[in-house]
Amino acid sequence: PAAAQMGLGREATPEEVAAWDIDVRPDGLGLPEGSGDVATGEGLYVEKCAVCHGDFGEAVGRWPVLAGGEGTLDRKDPVKTVGSYWPYLSTVWDYVHRAMPFTEGRSLTGDETYAITAYLLYLNDLVDEDFELSRETFLEVEMPNADGFFVDDRDAVEVAEFSKPPCMSACKAETTVTRHATVIDVTPDDDGAETSETEAPVETAAVPAPAAA
């Protein structure tokens, strides 16, 4: 049923919609005309990306790893990269174009984004070094983990198990502590002694007043 409208706002102009609607879908909807090859992408990547993501997508420090990690998803601490984990190439193009480089989002042209995306595919051994990515070749690329995802199934798989009336008494014979956070000792603290920002016990003296200016 048609709702009563308030008459607020105004119609967006086509230029306004084009300026903000830059998202790209897995089926390629939203991709602009243009292209870029691996070699061009390598130059851009070295200039704009490698300082954080490493020369080969291996990452510097805790910045995200972009390449490698194949076959690690079922191991302890899986390495989730564009090649090992991301299901859709559209996401790579969209995210790089939308939000990268980290300190200068929205600075890459469409052609630059095609080229960097092509180079990321090359770093992940998914295309040859002479590959050129364009709107036409986009849907030819197969992402290795495209079938790795399934829609939330908690309602079907977990909820029945977690909705049984809970035990209230004599639920088990005994309790044993198996793991301690203080053994790992990675919680930030100020004085090196105890967990940071422990509430001051009310028995201790109040914090002295700041010296008068």
Place this chain on the structure above:
Amino acid sequence: MSDDSDKGPSRRGFLGAMAAGGALAAGGARAASDPLITEVQPWNQLLGEGVDETPYGLPIRFESDVVRRDVPWLTADPISSVNFTPIHALEGTITPQGCAFERHHAGAIELAKPDYRLMINGLVDRQMVFTYADLERFPRETHVYFMECAANSGMEWAGAQLNGCQFTQGMIHNMEYVGVPVRLLLEEAGVKPEGKWVLAEGADAAGMTRSIPLEKMLDDCLVAFKANGEALRKEHGYPARLVVPGWEGNMWVKWLRRLEVGDEPWEQREETSKYTDVMADGSARKWTWVMDAKSVITSPSPQAPITHGKGPLVITGLAWSGRGTIRRVDVTTDGGITWHEARLSGPSFSKALHRFHFDVDWDGSEMILQSRAIDDTGYVQPTKDQLRAFRGENSIYHNNGIQTWLVMPDGRVENVEIS
């Protein structure tokens, strides 16, 4: 707790003596007089601050521990990062905005109301632009909701790691929002029949985007511009954010600038690379939107040890569910051998924080504390081991497992796991 009682008439010594005296009261012992009572104190004699001193106040300096904290090793830098609400020190259910946690992907931006624009485009009859002033002219609603990061407790999947509920459960806040139902905004644009999904996008440099089913948007989502009575804080999306009740915090797009209607989801970075949950076999759940029932005892906890000795002890905590209201919270002091029903205390709103209290007479012996939330669908908060049995240890997000605190005889409290 009376080891300070020989230090003379200090406040600290007095309280120690009082604790001892309390134990002896039945025997007729008389407490020493308290100089805080018998001597005139400066605040009873000198003048306090005038009403012109503080146009907008901050907490008194004695509460300086009640602040956001961050864990630097968690992320590459503090711009795309997270901090934690000091839930160990808060009571009731409303989170003070000034210490409510933050999670940004490209920092907290400054976006003035005159510069704000909200666009609605895609499968609509009219592509629309609204100003902030337009938003304020739509009919409003008021609701209290929790907003929990999908990664809250995520560092605890593989075992007890961080020592304090601020760090283990503090990626959460709970506010009273006022805003415009998204439904009214979409009706203004006119959603076409083939519209099934809405892409929400932020104005920051991350261009934060999530695909949200149209059905949810029409049900209870808000474009909020007030929280806890005042404008949103900059770091919480000023001047307008999306409110997605019960669903993971990532979807609550801040500095909301665009809603696009489409017939398919967009599979953006924040719903493929991130906010997907890897299972033990390496496959991954996607679109795990709802936050399941969860609870935590906020005191005693590692940052809130017992300092008053034996006797009456207030166990206080929070419970919440993205599926509805909290029907009951159970508490155990023996690691789950025996459970007791706690008191729910204060308001009980759907998809909002609930406060529970459980009062005990502590005999000074070791306790293993847990809380267990039950929501109004009958869902019972699982143990971490129950969750791991379904998911393994790599899913990062959606850890709503039962938290265990080991309370030692000296009153210290530690984050542990038990069998």
